[in-house]
Amino acid sequence: MDNRLIKLYELLLSYYGEQEWWPANSPYEVMVGAILTQNTAWGNVEMAIARFEGNLNPEFIRDLEMEALKEIIRPSGFFNQKAVYLKSLTSWYSQYNYDASILRREPMEKIRNELLGVKGIGPETADSILLYAFNFPSFVVDTYTMRLCERYSVCAGKNYNAVKQYFEQIFEPDAALYNNFHALIVTHAKTHCRKTPVCAGCPLEETCVRVGVERVSLT
DNA sequence: CGCCAGGGCCATA
DNA sequence: TATGGCCATGGC
Numbered sequence: 248m249d250n251r252l253i254k255l256y257e258l259l260l261s262y263y264g265e266q267e268w269w270p271a272n273s274p275y276e277v278m279v280g281a282i283l284t285q286n287t288a289w290g291n292v293e294m295a296i297a298r299f300e301g302n303l304n305p306e307f308i309r310d311l312e313m314e315a316l317k318e319i320i321r322p323s324g325f326f327n328q329k330a331v332y333l334k335s336l337t338s339w340y341s342q343y344n345y346d347a348s349i350l351r352r353e354p355m356e357k358i359r360n361e362l363l364g365v366k367g368i369g370p371e372t373a374d375s376i377l378l379y380a381f382n383f384p385s386f387v388v389d390t391y392t393m394r395l396c397e398r399y400s401v402c403a404g405k406n407y408n409a410v411k412q413y414f415e416q417i418f419e420p421d422a423a424l425y426n427n428f429h430a431l432i433v434t435h436a437k438t439h440c441r442k443t444p445v446c447a448g449c450p451l452e453e454t455c456v457r458v459g460v461e462r463v464s465l466t
Numbered sequence: 467c468g469c470c471a472g473g474g475c476c477a478t479a
Numbered sequence: 480t481a482t483g484g485c486c487a488t489g490g491c
Binding site for chain 1: 480486487488489490
């Protein structure tokens with residue numbers, strides 16, 4: 248039992264409060280956002296989503312010409328690949344009738360494997376979709392999470408799946424908790440500890456002295 | 467002006 | 480299996 252991890256979660260939660268993620272109007276919009284935000288600032292994703300002008304649904308993207316789709320999502324960057332990814336994602340979703348309530352009845356691992364088979368969906372995007380679109384208890388590991396782990400010597404040198412499994416071993420399967428924790432990590436990173444060498448006003452003040460250099464324990 | 471953002475694919479060894 | 484190059488826009 249790594250009490251530092253629990254302590255970290257409690258610190259973040261008490262400082263930032265409940266996060267209420269993912270910012271989207273439907274499960275499908277979560278999925279689209281998960282693709283568009285790959286290695287891309289969220290502000291760019293918002294611009295792209297706004298350009299759908301209320302038509303962000305599976306049928307619309309299914310019927311849209313490739314070039315038109317690229318033009319809409321242009322502000323999110325990597326639009327040539329992401330247009331292909333959105334098409335493949337939507338094609339996969341069609342087997343569930345574009346219906347989240349149907350998909351939710353399937354076993355999480357089955358859906359995860361299917362998602363990983365979709366072009367453009369890797370581990371993080373798959374877990375983001377599982378957790379934030381469909382409320383499955385699948386912990387999301389992103390660059391911020393990895394950075395945090397480096398900083399606090401949690402799972403040092405481990406890969407995606409090792410870190411994911413570690414978090415899921417410390418915390419019981421709980422979609423609400425996984426949701427909050429990952430959102431808190433991102434919120435914290437954006438607010439305080441992105442690149443600044445010293446985190447002024449950081450809620451984890453004593454642990455954020457030097458980014459990526461000092462390994463400070465949370466005890 | 468340079469850096470980089472809520473990754474993933476693909477070629478290469 | 481594990482790196483490295485590549486993809487592209489917009490905010491700072």
